[in-house]
Amino acid sequence: MxxxxxxxxxxxxxxxxxxxxxxxxxxxxxxxxxxxxxxxxxxxxxxxxxxxxxxxxxxxxxxxxxxxxxxxxxxxxxxxxxxxxxxxxxxxxxxxxxxxxxxxxxxxxxxxxxEADTLRKRSEGVAAVTLERGYAPDLMERAPWLLLSAKTLSYAVNMAAMREAAARGADEVIFTATDGSVLEGPTSTVVLAQGHTLLTTPPSLGILKGTTQGALFRAAEKAGWQTRVTKFPASALFESDGVWLASSVRLMTQVRSIDGIEIKADADLHAEIDRLYESNY
Amino acid sequence: MxxxxxxxxxxxxxxxxxxxxxxxxxxxxxxxxxxxxxxxxxxxxxxxxxxxxxxxxxxxxxxxxxxxxxxxxxxxxxxxxxxxxxxxxxxxxxxxxxxxxxxxxxxxxxxxxxEADTLRKRSEGVAAVTLERGYAPDLMERAPWLLLSAKTLSYAVNMAAMREAAARGADEVIFTATDGSVLEGPTSTVVLAQGHTLLTTPPSLGILKGTTQGALFRAAEKAGWQTRVTKFPASALFESDGVWLASSVRLMTQVRSIDGIEIKADADLHAEIDRLYESNY
Missing domain, CATH: 3.30.470.10 (Aminotransferase class 4, branched-chain amino acid transferase, N-terminal domain)
Incomplete structure (x- = not known):
């Protein structure tokens, strides 16, 4: 339709x-x-x-x-x-x-x-792989012609990264910068939970400002959570209480494994994050 | 038309x-x-x-x-x-x-x-600026999902780089890798002349294989020139006997200045390069 x-x-x-x-x-x-x-x-x-x-x-x-x-x-x-x-x-x-x-x-x-597949991922969670994006974390500011914070129609690389994930048996991609820090997904923002703190990557690293992540963080702050917008290494994905990919259509999709390794993916915490996001509406 | x-x-x-x-x-x-x-x-x-x-x-x-x-x-x-x-x-x-x-x-x-503007550049030469492409020279091989050697429709960055050149008063861009080596133009291949040797960047650095550059090199070899496909630093642009941007429509366009600095742009050498390319047809 x-x-x-x-x-x-x-x-x-x-x-x-x-x-x-x-x-x-x-x-x-x-x-x-x-x-x-x-x-x-x-x-x-x-x-x-x-x-x-x-x-x-x-x-x-x-x-x-x-x-x-x-x-x-x-x-x-x-x-x-x-x-x-x-x-x-x-x-x-x-x-x-x-x-x-x-x-x-x-x-x-x-x-x-x-699509039914999107709704399924929303409820069941996803397997993600990390892939190099090839950019340094300080590139955006000095090279605006690379359009790193623009949502352009030039998405062939994002689509190719999704095919690479599928070839590796996964559903989603988490891009990393040249220093190993976490950037974003091809069509999503990465969010971590550590206790009652939510973390996400700063747009200054050359990623899109997340609209769904932004809504979640506003709701979380009202509900007494801490939020941090800070650079973090890929290792933090494995050491957090939960990892989500936030996107407008898929909303808060819980990540269940990264690079084939299971990570913490608590159902109750996922439900709480979902409720937080929905409390905006 | x-x-x-x-x-x-x-x-x-x-x-x-x-x-x-x-x-x-x-x-x-x-x-x-x-x-x-x-x-x-x-x-x-x-x-x-x-x-x-x-x-x-x-x-x-x-x-x-x-x-x-x-x-x-x-x-x-x-x-x-x-x-x-x-x-x-x-x-x-x-x-x-x-x-x-x-x-x-x-x-x-x-x-x-x-366009008339293209024909004018072909005959009069161009002013170029160097711009960072943000990629390491060895990225292509380990990150095929970045599609570095594919000519995709996702050219928004190439177009933005051309606008950046115009904003700096130039006509063209020469992209450089993170180690300062020369990559390619947004819609062209870079060719240098040093004596009777022609040089260009290897596609393994994550650039398109040039069709016009390829035709030129074949003709040059037949005519007794040496050709080298090798990595070279941006400084070589200033130290060569001539620099050209090779593209299918603009053919061998001579570069007259880079980053505002005039470089060697001999009219006779340009005519010779042009004749070499045309000798294929």
Missing amino acids: RVLALLDGTIADPQAPLFRADDLGVMRGDGIFETILIADRKPRELGPHLDRLEHSAALLQLRLPERAAWERAVRAVIDNWPWDTDPQMAVKLVCTRGVEGDDNPNGFAMGMQI | RVLALLDGTIADPQAPLFRADDLGVMRGDGIFETILIADRKPRELGPHLDRLEHSAALLQLRLPERAAWERAVRAVIDNWPWDTDPQMAVKLVCTRGVEGDDNPNGFAMGMQI
Whole structure:
């Protein structure tokens, strides 16, 4: 099931072609995106997602259509979704640079069914592998042209990393920097629990600012947990009370093993983390 | 001027949409491409370009349509190009992974006019800047999921690097590895001349195998030049008798300055390099 809305709020046929062959989004992966969970007709973290879309656009020097247009398109998808059969869905916002020389970015919002496999991972947890990302932890600040904190359409490496995980019998990837510190997943943010402290990697290491992780941390702070945004080595993954991959659609997915080694993955703690996140809504 | 051919050899309207919004080429930059010069109706280095397309497909585990389909599409573009007004053009071959789950890659060949700015750079030379690529020179072999030798549609970083060059008042970029050795340009291969020796960077450092550089080196060897494929530091750019950026469309573009410093850019040597390359055809 897919529902496609254009930025003027009109609904289009998702099976009909929308992009010219020479759109720079097609030819160069030159564009940005966000994926947002809609549960019970309500978008989660729409504001932070649109903030990050604007951050990505600024890094790519992309003229982004106005915020109201994105909100309108999301609304159109929600209004046209078959909620009776699917109480949750993901909306993907995409903006490409358009055809070279036209300065006319192309955007859309597409509502997509959440796959059974995703829901299964949410409830059962995942096996992850660590893979080198090849970047130094201080690279982002001195090399902004590498777009390390932008959510661009150039995701071929992220997809290849997921295939590498599958080839190793795992579901997910945790990228590491050249000094061995933990970065992020190809489509998720890494969160650790150590006692009543939650940890995550700082965006200054060249990763995306996590919207779901951000929501969890705000809820955790209200509930009396400590939160730390700090660099940590891959060894910390094995020494914590729990590891999660936070993403908009998969929410807090518990990691059960890393590089074939089982790690602590307590069901009660997972339920508590889930409740914390949900307490925002 | 654009001429669009599909892989069955039919001609399509380049201004009409061709890709669905949920094609993985659009959503994830998940696909590959090649750009080929067609001069006087003849494709240059078509074999090496199709070889590299197959290499890229293998790295992405992408089921590539058969070679004959690409040759047919290139032929259709050539047959429909207005040669009387444009004696040279570039054909871009693109193959995306298609819609998720369909296992049905989408490809096309598009003939495109060579821009006046490109022709000007070919004849006048360019100013280049060196920019960090952030990768170690030995990364490719141990981290194939980074797709370092694949020509993928995920080119947002290459485009951002070109904008960075423009912001610094330059035309082109020469990427360097973490150890300061020279990698490649965002859309070109770096070639140095030292006496009657031509040098270029080995693909094992995580760069694309250059098709134009390859053609030049074959011609140079026939003409009695030495060629070396070897790692060299950025300092060698300043100490050579000439530096060129080799690319299919721009051919051998002479570099006149690097990071604002003028380098040796002899007109006679440039003419000789150009003649060497052209002696293949």
